[in-house]
Amino acid sequence: MAVRIKMKNPLVELDGDEMTRVLWQMIKEMLLESYLDLKTEYYDLGLKNREKTADQVTYDAAAAIKKHQVGVKCATITPNAARVEEYNLREMYKSPNGTIRAILDGTVFRKPILVRNIKPLVKTWIKPITIARHAYGDLYKDVEMRIAGAGKAELIFTAENGDIQKEVIHNFAGPGVLLGMHNLDQSIADFVRTCFNYALEQKQNLWFAAKDTISKKYDHRFKDIFAEIFAAEYAEKFAVQGIEYFYTLIDDAVARLMRSTGGMVLACKNYDGDVISDLVASAFGSLAMMTSVLVSPQGEYLYEAAHGTVQRHYYRHLKGEETSTNAMATIFAWSGALRKRGELDGLLELVDFAACLEKAARQTVEDGYLTKDLAEITEPPVQGAVNTIEFLEEVRARLDRSLAD
Numbered sequence: 543m544a545v546r547i548k549m550k551n552p553l554v555e556l557d558g559d560e561m562t563r564v565l566w567q568m569i570k571e572m573l574l575e576s577y578l579d580l581k582t583e584y585y586d587l588g589l590k591n592r593e594k595t596a597d598q599v600t601y602d603a604a605a606a607i608k609k610h611q612v613g614v615k616c617a618t619i620t621p622n623a624a625r626v627e628e629y630n631l632r633e634m635y636k637s638p639n640g641t642i643r644a645i646l647d648g649t650v651f652r653k654p655i656l657v658r659n660i661k662p663l664v665k666t667w668i669k670p671i672t673i674a675r676h677a678y679g680d681l682y683k684d685v686e687m688r689i690a691g692a693g694k695a696e697l698i699f700t701a702e703n704g705d706i707q708k709e710v711i712h713n714f715a716g717p718g719v720l721l722g723m724h725n726l727d728q729s730i731a732d733f734v735r736t737c738f739n740y741a742l743e744q745k746q747n748l749w750f751a752a753k754d755t756i757s758k759k760y761d762h763r764f765k766d767i768f769a770e771i772f773a774a775e776y777a778e779k780f781a782v783q784g785i786e787y788f789y790t791l792i793d794d795a796v797a798r799l800m801r802s803t804g805g806m807v808l809a810c811k812n813y814d815g816d817v818i819s820d821l822v823a824s825a826f827g828s829l830a831m832m833t834s835v836l837v838s839p840q841g842e843y844l845y846e847a848a849h850g851t852v853q854r855h856y857y858r859h860l861k862g863e864e865t866s867t868n869a870m871a872t873i874f875a876w877s878g879a880l881r882k883r884g885e886l887d888g889l890l891e892l893v894d895f896a897a898c899l900e901k902a903a904r905q906t907v908e909d910g911y912l913t914k915d916l917a918e919i920t921e922p923p924v925q926g927a928v929n930t931i932e933f934l935e936e937v938r939a940r941l942d943r944s945l946a947d
């Protein structure tokens with residue numbers, strides 16, 4: 543076998559929970575450690591260790607990503623009441639993803655892994671569609687009211703110097719509902735730059751869609767910030783790469799999306815991104831084939847799978863039963879992080895290794911070695927699914943062959 547690839551700088555490794563924690567270890571042992579001198583700074587975000595450190599480990603991991611710029615994360619449990627009991631937690635810790643996203647101030651880009659034998663439900667989609675969702679404000683930080691009866695609702699802003707801006711929202715003749723929401727120029731600008739940088743890196747067109755014809759100040763502000771930053775900082779870089787940025791109305795964007803061949807990044811406001819990312823994910827086949835990367839405006843990257851900890855499979859695994867858990871998205875989290883590390887450190891071998899790993903994983907699926915979730919949706923249909931380990935063994939065999947070339 544060829545020499546093991548040496549790394550210069552570490553990846554920040556965030557371990558997690560349940561079945562994905564099991565997969566995590568297998569992927570490292572079977573697909574990474576025999577080929578690489580894997581250098582990671584390890585943080586155990588498994589719920590037991592979050593409890594032990596009163597969640598400090600999540601904050602430490604986020605700080606480490608700020609320091610080293612590239613991280614890879616295993617799926618983690620977001621505690622709810624049942625988990626508080628199951629793990630005997632002192633408190634219902636917040637979602638690690640939420641905590642890290644708030645610290646890095648990042649945008650999440652979700653992109654499907656395409657293989658020949660799984661056809662998207664939308665026939666024309668032959669290239670992946672990436673959804674970038676603005677993760678701050680709007681409906682997710684709103685204030686709502688139920689109005690009991692007749693009266694006047696007003697929108698009032700009091701500036702620090704006492705100046706007042708006032709608009710009548712509605713003169714209610716009877717009961718109804720009311721909501722106030724906001725966003726920040728700074729947060730929008732950070733989102734915009736992250737989207738432009740991502741599109742440049744992927745060499746893909748960027749679309750941004752909102753509803754400025756109806757929302758003439760709010761959505762229009764998003765559109766304007768996109769346009770201003772594009773003209774001032776990105777127009778030339780896009781021209782050099784031969785890619786485009788364009789704005790369109792959200793209803794036009796979804797209509798175009800359905801008729802497109804894919805291959806673009808669609809930037810969405812918070813709510814639109816929530817809805818459209820799930821629509822696109824399910825049309826591409828499976829959550830286990832969806833990758834996710836958090837990118838901060840400072841250029842920090844955290845790669846992960848879009849799915850959760852696959853709890854039901856884990857309970858079967860604990861009982862000693864066989865599982866057929868799809869490792870694709872977790873493998874691609876590792877390959878994404880290794881590629882980015884290689885690019886930042888100028889390590890071509892590492893970039894090449896990431897490409898070989900992805901190719902081997904894709905080939906495994908295309909050769910018909912499918913976990914149960916995919917066996918059900920593949921064309922042509924296959925008889926019998928492989929188990930978790932058999933799948934990884936097939937990937938390893940193809941990786942060996944591809945590295946030997």
Ligand code: NAP
Binds near residue numbers: 639852
């Ligand atoms: P999930 O772990 O994504 O699993 C939901 C179902 O989807 C599974 O039961 C399984 O279906 C199928 N599935 C998902 N990933 C799969 C894979 N890799 N291979 C095969 N099948 C797969 O979602 P959940 O059960 O709602 O959540 C479990 C835990 O994950 C929760 O504690 C939640 O907080 C956490 N979570 C974490 C993240 C994250 O860290 N980013 C994201 C979401 C959820 P079948 O059982 O029918 O086979």
Ligand code: MG
Binds near residue numbers: 816817820
């Ligand atoms: Mg959602």
